[in-house]
Amino acid sequence: MAECAVNGDSDVLIRAEKFKEEANQLFKDKKYEEAVELYTRAIEANPKSSVYHANRSFAHLRLENYGFALEDASTAIACDKKYIKAYYRRASAYMSLGKFKPALRDLEAVVKVRPTDKDARMKYNACSKIVKQKAFEKAIACDDNKKPVSETINLENISESLGLYCSFYHPFSCMKLSRGLQNNIKKYLFIVKMIKTFIIKNNKIKGKNCRLSISLSVRYNPLCYQSPVKLSQKLDNKLTVCGDVHGQYYDLCHVFDINGLPSLDNPYLFNGDFVDRGSWSVEVILVLLGYKVLYPHNFHLVRGNHETDYMNQMYGFEGEVKAKYDGMMMQLFSEVFNWLPLSYCVNRKVLIMHGGLMEQDNVTLEDLRSIDRNRQPPESGLMCDLLWSDPQMQSGRGPSKRGVSCQFGPDITSKFLKHNELDYIIRSHECKNGGYEEQHNGKCITIFSAPNYCDQMGNKGAFITLRSPDLKPKFTQFDASIPIITISKKFHPEVQPMAYANSFMRM
Known part of the structure; x- marks a missing residue:
């Protein structure tokens, strides 16, 4: 863990504070990467400031740089064990990384210092609930004979009474695309209808069987069993690649x-x-x-x-x-x-x-x-x-x-x-x-x-x-x-x- 150096040069400390104020404004403007750069310059000028490290930790959290956020929050605590915000930041980083027990310890430290702080108590209770839930899940996870939920669904109960929904989303339909052009047109029209319904009405799909069939069809798609999937693009054919x-x-x-x-x-x-x-x-x-x-x-x-x-x-x-x-x-x-x-x-x-x-x-x-x-x-x-x-x-x-x-x-x-x-x-x-x-x-x-x-x-x-x-x-x-x-x-x-x-x- 980094040592908190002491720098007594008042001009340097003033310059560090100016960097911090500029970084704070960038943070408010949601320019988190630029904020990190200026917080870093402030830290270089005054490494002993727990505030600078905690602020940079917060910016890293917004950038989803949880490892860096954790490191900065830990350094802030090393600089000042009484700086409560640093414990908040570190708890958030731990939570984001799925490390609930150390997050709970940090929040417990906050609650001890601020027993009447409603926000601190609420966060502590939320984290404590997750820790208990994880312990319960671990305790019941020993049942090796438990079937996947996809194997417990009775396919016979997926009735054709849903009409177009079920004709499209019957399980394993992805393996039976040779049923003819008419069926594929129905499937295509259903997709377009679903897109418009979601957008205009902000609705969910009605019918339990329909949504089960969507997932079951992909769950049993044989193309999902290969990785890396070998994909061949034909001459003059395009492939569109989208990210997150x-x-x-x-x-x-x-x-x-x-x-x-x-x-x-x-x-x-x-x-x-x-x-x-x-x-x-x-x-x-x-x-x-x-x-x-x-x-x-x-x-x-x-x-x-x-x-x-x-x-x-x-x-x-x-x-x-x-x-x-x-x-x-x-x-x-x-x-x-x-x-x-x-x-x-x-x-x-x-x-x-x-x-x-x-x-x-x-x-x-x-x-x-x-x-x-x-x-x-x-x-x-x-x-x-x-x-x-x-x-x-x-x-x-x-x-x-x-x-x-x-x-x-x-x-x-x-x-x-x-x-x-x-x-x-x-x-x-x-x-x-x-x-x-x-x-x-x-x-x-x-x-x-x-x-x-x-x-x-x-x-x-x-x-x-x-x-x-x-x-x-x-x-x-x-x-x-x-x-x-x-x-x-x-x-x-x-x-x-x-x-x-x-x-x-x-x-």
């Missing part, structure tokens, strides 16, 4: 407005983080799964780090599913997420994954195929890296700013591509001001498709178009704007991001 959507349903529809609805001639690949944070995650995932059923060979989904139980519990998807449907539906979504591929390889030239490259050298595509992925991700290893790692400017590998996996430099990317005879990688996982970023001499591309992320970042969204034979990426940027299909004066209904998130994360 994060429950921003109206922006998803805007992508379809700009680029056309998915079809046999207009294939898509969505690169993880479909859900959480945004408050229309259910609508997003049902439309994406529906298109997967309709076009199993032309519509592709990659698992992201937010397609996991812990992230769903904290960042809103679980709460939204239970509010709009029920707990069994959440279990079914969890099973579907477990089976999603972790990566795609296009024409043996481009590898697409949500996070990035691995902590170890000489990893092959065959190594990635051998991953046992029908589970919740471990805290380390190839599966964890594919979901969580990030690129960095420096060569080599560095500690993760998120506190999970690692960061990898341009030399790591170059070695991996050469070892596997690939041209470049596409990944997502990070909000970019322009919606995308080319790094590592163009060999590592980040794509992010949630504009004005969480209604506060002001970033553009983007998607990539790849065409055979060279697969040279073409970028299309877009703003958070009114989708044509809505016929609405507002961008989206007045529901805030994180509306269904764990109460602690909303505080």
Whole structure:
């Protein structure tokens, strides 16, 4: 842990304070990266200030750099063990990383100092509830014979009385697309109807059997059993690659407005983080799964780090599913997420994954195929890296700013591509001001498709178009704007991001 140096130069201290004030204003303006830079300059001038470290920790939390946030908060506490805000910051970082017990210890320290602080008590109670829930889940998790919920659903009870819904979303229908053009037209019309219903009326799909069938069809889709999925793009055919959507349903529809609805001639690949944070995650995932059923060979989904139980519990998807449907539906979504591929390889030239490259050298595509992925991700290893790692400017590998996996430099990317005879990688996982970023001499591309992320970042969204034979990426940027299909004066209904998130994360 960093030592808190003492600097007695009054001019230096005044300059440090000025940096802090400027950083505070940038933070208020939601310019978090710029705020981090100025907080860093303030810390360089006065390393002993717990306030500067705690403030930078808060900015890192907004940037989802939970590892850095944890480090800064710990340094702030080392500088001043009585600085309560630093305990709040560290507890938030621990919670974001799924480390509930140390978070509870920090909040307990706050409550002891401020026993009448209602906010502190509320956060302590929220964290304590999670710790107890996790202990209970661990105690009952020893039942190895417990069947997946998808295997407990009686398929005979899914009645044809639902008409168009059931004719489209009957389980295993993705394996039976040869029933004729008329059936496919019905499926297509149903999808369009569902999109418009979600947008205009902000409704959920009626009928329990319908939504069960959507998920069951994808759960048993044989294409979900391969990873990396070998994807071949035919000459003159394009593939659209989208990054994080994060429950921003109206922006998803805007992508379809700009680029056309998915079809046999207009294939898509969505690169993880479909859900959480945004408050229309259910609508997003049902439309994406529906298109997967309709076009199993032309519509592709990659698992992201937010397609996991812990992230769903904290960042809103679980709460939204239970509010709009029920707990069994959440279990079914969890099973579907477990089976999603972790990566795609296009024409043996481009590898697409949500996070990035691995902590170890000489990893092959065959190594990635051998991953046992029908589970919740471990805290380390190839599966964890594919979901969580990030690129960095420096060569080599560095500690993760998120506190999970690692960061990898341009030399790591170059070695991996050469070892596997690939041209470049596409990944997502990070909000970019322009919606995308080319790094590592163009060999590592980040794509992010949630504009004005969480209604506060002001970033553009983007998607990539790849065409055979060279697969040279073409970028299309877009703003958070009114989708044509809505016929609405507002961008989206007045529901805030994180509306269904764990109460602690909303505080």
